[in-house]
Amino acid sequence: MNVIEDDDRIEMNRKKIVFVGLLGAVFLIAGLYFSSIDPKRSDFSFEYLGVGTWIGGIVFFVLYPKYKEITSFILGLLVLHSGVLLILKDQYSNQKHLGFLVFTAGVIIVLSSGFSDYMKNRKKK
Numbered sequence: 001m002n003v004i005e006d007d008d009r010i011e012m013n014r015k016k017i018v019f020v021g022l023l024g025a026v027f028l029i030a031g032l033y034f035s036s037i038d039p040k041r042s043d044f045s046f047e048y049l050g051v052g053t054w055i056g057g058i059v060f061f062v063l064y065p066k067y068k069e070i071t072s073f074i075l076g077l078l079v080l081h082s083g084v085l086l087i088l089k090d091q092y093s094n095q096k097h098l099g100f101l102v103f104t105a106g107v108i109i110v111l112s113s114g115f116s117d118y119m120k121n122r123k124k125k
Contacts, residue, residue, distance in 0.1 A: 017061055024053035072113035080106025
């Protein structure tokens, strides 16, 4: 019975991997299409979404299962520091609120990462 559950879980992960890969490809192709229509346009947001989706999928499916605490801690610090940069950057309209939300989310991710418990358990071994 455990074999069937493991096979179902592996099949579900494959479906998620394919979905994330296709979603990233859709964003990337849409960005390339829009930039080919109007080459003067310097907005690369769709390309960033596509590549970011692929990088997020790689991090989640490759690194996260092996090193959950470390990956959560590093990603939380990245989100936290990007929030600080958004707060300090005053040239954009209403970015302080977005920066505050991103900073708060980063703090929550860092605190819930379980990194301190991981370090305590690692020292005991």
